[in-house]
Structures are given as C-alpha cells and as structure tokens.
Amino acid sequence: MAKTGVEAQIDWRQFEELCKIQCKQGEICAVLDIDHKTLTKHVKLYYKKEFSQVYKEKAEFGKASLRRIQFKLAQTNAAMAIFLGKNLLGQKDDPLIDQSQHKHITIIWQENDGNGRLRNKNTAPLQSMEGMEGRGAV
Numbered sequence: 001m002a003k004t005g006v007e008a009q010i011d012w013r014q015f016e017e018l019c020k021i022q023c024k025q026g027e028i029c030a031v032l033d034i035d036h037k038t039l040t041k042h043v044k045l046y047y048k049k050e051f052s053q054v055y056k057e058k059a060e061f062g063k064a065s066l067r068r069i070q071f072k073l074a075q076t077n078a079a080m081a082i083f084l085g086k087n088l089l090g091q092k093d094d095p096l097i098d099q100s101q102h103k104h105i106t107i108i109w110q111e112n113d114g115n116g117r118l119r120n121k122n123t124a125p126l127q128s129m130e131g132m133e134g135r136g137a138v
Contacts (some may be wrong), residue, residue: 008034010042019055020062 010032018028029036043051074081085091 008032008038008042010034010039010046012046015043016058016061019058020065022059022062025051025055 015028015032018031023031025036025039029039032039034042040051043049043054047054070080070084074084082091086093
C-alpha cells in the first residue's frame with residue numbers, strides 16, 4: 001500500500017515500461033506502490049504533460065515493439081503470417097465467388113414406372129448447391 005505523507009520516488013524507466021506493455025493506471029500504481037493521484041501529479045511535474053498524453057505516447061512504443069516481434073515471427077510461423085495478412089492486408093479465408101462464372105445445371109430424375117420403363121420425374125433447374133451437402137450433391 002502507498003505510504004501517505006512521504007514523497008514518492010518513481011522509477012520513470014519502470015513507469016515507461018509499464019506503459020509500453022499497456023498496463024492500466026491502477027496496475028502501474030500497484031507496481032510502483034503509489035496512489036493514482038500521486039502518479040498523476042508526478043507525471044505532470046516530470047513530463048510537463050497530462051498522464052493520459054504521456055501514457056498514450058509510451059504505449060505507442062509498446063505497440064511498435066509488438067508489431068516488430070509479430071513481423072519477425074511471421075517469417076517462420078505460418079499462423080502469424082496469416083493473422084497479419086488478414087488484419088493488415090484485408091485478406092480472407094473465403095474469397096468471394098464470382099457468380100457470373102456459374103452455369104445452371106438441370107437434373108433429370110428418372111424412376112421406374114413399374115413396367116420396366118423409365119420416365120422423367122422432375123426437371124427443375126438447380127440454382128444453388130448450398131445446403132445440399134450430404135444429400136447426394138457433388
């Protein structure tokens with residue numbers, strides 16, 4: 001617990017590292033063993049800026065470090081390469097299918113009429129194969 005009435009000694013390098021790894025203000029205070037009001041006051045004195053502005057600046061360094069690690073990992077890890085492709089390049093698992101390339105097919109169903117002759121039962125054009133999995137559709 002933070003001590004009251006004692007001047008806070010803040011390790012600014014540790015503070016910046018905590019911001020880089022996206023710690024919340026309460027977590028930073030817990031690690032530094034100071035109250036959030038004390039932290040806010042000392043950040044303003046030390047950096048000459050508000051806590052939120054300093055935090056945002058320092059957190060951006062952490063994001064850049066993480067991005068650098070991800071790009072390096074993507075060179076040897078296919079899952080990371082796919083993740084980055086989807087998130088940064090807009091790539092997708094299921095490419096859009098150009099409907100103009102599809103041909104309509106007609107299925108002719110013949111059945112035995114009982115006299116040894118086949119007759120057409122149904123000759124409806126098939127518009128889509130969706131939902132036909134497991135029903136004999138190829």
